[in-house]
Amino acid sequence: MNRLKDTLIVFALLALFFVVPQSSCERVSSSYTEIEPIMVHENGMAYVSMNECASCHADIVEQHLQTSHFNTSSLSDFSDQLELFVEGVNEVQLADQSVGEFVFEEGVGRQRWYERGASVPILDEPMEITIGSGHRGQSFLFWNEQSLYQHQGSLINARDQWINSPGYPSRMIGKRPIFPRCLECHASYAKQEHSTLARPSNTYVNREVLFGMQCQVCHGEAIDHVRHHRQHPEDLEAQYILKYSDLTQKQRIDACALCHSGTRAAKWDADARNFVPAFSFQVGDDLDAFFEPDKIDEKALQEVDIHANQVKLLMSSKCFQESEGMDCATCHDPHAQERGNYKKFSAKCISCHAAPKHSTATLNTTDANFEDCASCHMPFYESKAMQLELDVNALTPVRIRNHLIAVYPNKS
Numbered sequence: 473m474n475r476l477k478d479t480l481i482v483f484a485l486l487a488l489f490f491v492v493p494q495s496s497c498e499r500v501s502s503s504y505t506e507i508e509p510i511m512v513h514e515n516g517m518a519y520v521s522m523n524e525c526a527s528c529h530a531d532i533v534e535q536h537l538q539t540s541h542f543n544t545s546s547l548s549d550f551s552d553q554l555e556l557f558v559e560g561v562n563e564v565q566l567a568d569q570s571v572g573e574f575v576f577e578e579g580v581g582r583q584r585w586y587e588r589g590a591s592v593p594i595l596d597e598p599m600e601i602t603i604g605s606g607h608r609g610q611s612f613l614f615w616n617e618q619s620l621y622q623h624q625g626s627l628i629n630a631r632d633q634w635i636n637s638p639g640y641p642s643r644m645i646g647k648r649p650i651f652p653r654c655l656e657c658h659a660s661y662a663k664q665e666h667s668t669l670a671r672p673s674n675t676y677v678n679r680e681v682l683f684g685m686q687c688q689v690c691h692g693e694a695i696d697h698v699r700h701h702r703q704h705p706e707d708l709e710a711q712y713i714l715k716y717s718d719l720t721q722k723q724r725i726d727a728c729a730l731c732h733s734g735t736r737a738a739k740w741d742a743d744a745r746n747f748v749p750a751f752s753f754q755v756g757d758d759l760d761a762f763f764e765p766d767k768i769d770e771k772a773l774q775e776v777d778i779h780a781n782q783v784k785l786l787m788s789s790k791c792f793q794e795s796e797g798m799d800c801a802t803c804h805d806p807h808a809q810e811r812g813n814y815k816k817f818s819a820k821c822i823s824c825h826a827a828p829k830h831s832t833a834t835l836n837t838t839d840a841n842f843e844d845c846a847s848c849h850m851p852f853y854e855s856k857a858m859q860l861e862l863d864v865n866a867l868t869p870v871r872i873r874n875h876l877i878a879v880y881p882n883k884s
Contacts, residue, residue: 507698511682513661513751517693524698525687533687538809540605541685545658548602548612550581556632557581564625564634567865570644572625574634583612583623585646595646599623601683603658607811608870609860611637613650618665619675620655621647628860636861649674652750653738657731660686661751690714690727690755690806714755716801724799725783726759732800734781736763779855782875789877795824814844821845850874 509518526533536542556562557576564572569588574581584593599612601620611626624646626637636642651674652664663680665673688694692714700711716724730753738747739762753762766784776784783800792798800806803820810816822828822845854869862868 507695507702509695511661511663511680514663514749515752515754517688517754518695519661519682519686519688520695520698522686525694528701532807535809536687536807539807540607540809540811541806543605544603544685545655545681545683546602547683548581548599550576550599551579556627556634561632562634564636565864566636566644567642568644572634572636572644574625581612583625585624585644587644594644597621597623597647601681609635609638614647615679618677618679620650620681621674622650623647628862631862633862638858638860640861642861642865652676655681656750659683660689664749664751692755719756721797721799722758723756724801725787726753726757727755728800729759729783732780733759733766733783734777736766738763777855777857778853778872778874779858779870785874785876789875791824791877814846818843818845821849846873848880849877851880 507520507524510521511519513519522533550556554576557574562574564574566572571586571588573584573586573593575584576582581599583595583597583599585595586593597614597616600615601613602610603613603622604610606629608630609626609628612623613620614623615621622637624637624640624644625634627633628635640648649672651672652662655662660682661680662682663677665675665677694713696712697710701707719727738750740746741748748762753759766781778785786792786800795802803817804810828845850873852871853874855872856869858870858872859867860870
């Protein structure tokens with residue numbers, strides 16, 4: 473009897489050894505636990521957890537977790553921002569004298585909106601989802617059953633100031649629906665209910681939203697890739713995954729242009745009698761098949777708003793037009809948080825412009841800083857589209873770096 477018991481214990485220990493996932497590709501056994509998708513796209517693509525990616529690409533994933541792309545949406549957490557809810561700084565007054573109050577109760581941040589002179593709020597909802605990485609500002613969403621709405625109050629992080637959300641009039645609206653097209657550039661995927669031209673929907677099946685820009689947004693479906701390399705750790709050539717080196721220049725640019733080429737109108741699908749739904753485009757597709765073409769010509773270039781259409785501005789630059797194969801990743805590492813690293817970006821410039829020639833007049837009138845090329849050649853401009861109500865009924869434009877690389881007279 474004891475021998476049988478000992479034998480069963482040995483088999484149990486062996487079973488544990490073979491089913492526990494390993495922490496790196498080198499140690500993965502040929503016996504492995506089946507990977508379960510965390511969400512499935514309407515087109516059938518299965519999303520896997522980023523933990524699966526980190527098992528082999530830990531350093532890259534760790535870097536990506538610090539980027540604005542990944543942190544563009546998340547579940548709200550105000551545990552280290554309690555100073556925002558102190559009386560005296562936790563209110564916003566609009567032009568119609570309605571008031572927004574921001575409170576932190578039982579571990580949850582809430583917005584309460586009061587009509588003029590009222591003591592009872594007409595809207596009292598939690599801030600459940602945060603939109604924005606926090607570099608400039610953040611807006612907040614809440615659920616009403618399975619429908620998603622934006623709060624009227626937003627946060628300017630640099631000033632620790634609550635404001636009327638961009639795009640809202642200076643009077644109490646309270647909330648506005650968040651449609652899938654809004655989420656397309658702030659989440660990896662959201663499972664939407666069917667929308668029509670006559671009745672767009674802000675309702676999402678089982679509240680399924682995959683927050684942040686995760687690995688598969690750019691690298692495509694990864695479940696077969698993970699399966700293969702878990703079962704064949706000796707195979708060091710990436711299999712069953714999208715490789716950027718295999719994409720054309722246009723395909724690489726389209727991957728970024730989905731969110732960085734302005735508010736292009738979605739294509740009309742005559743067969744479905746509806747617009748092409750959000751989250752339809754996948755990296756490697758032709759973006760022009762999903763959105764109306766960007767018809768901006770050179771004459772209209774000066775009217776392109778600096779806020780969103782960075783791709784059009786870049787592609788209009790001589791730097792782009794006279795370079796072979798240039799794309800966004802020529803200068804940007806999408807896996808790393810590079811904001812403010814002017815020396816690194818300037819090194820990219822100098823890799824092509826090894827001996828930049830500045831005129832005597834330029835050297836006499838500007839501080840030609842070879843460790844910060846962008847200050848002169850990609851200066852900040854004020855956005856016409858993105859403006860903030862920092863004071864009641866007074867709009868302040870956001871300053872954003874121009875991606876039209878050029879020689880600018882006395883810009884900084």
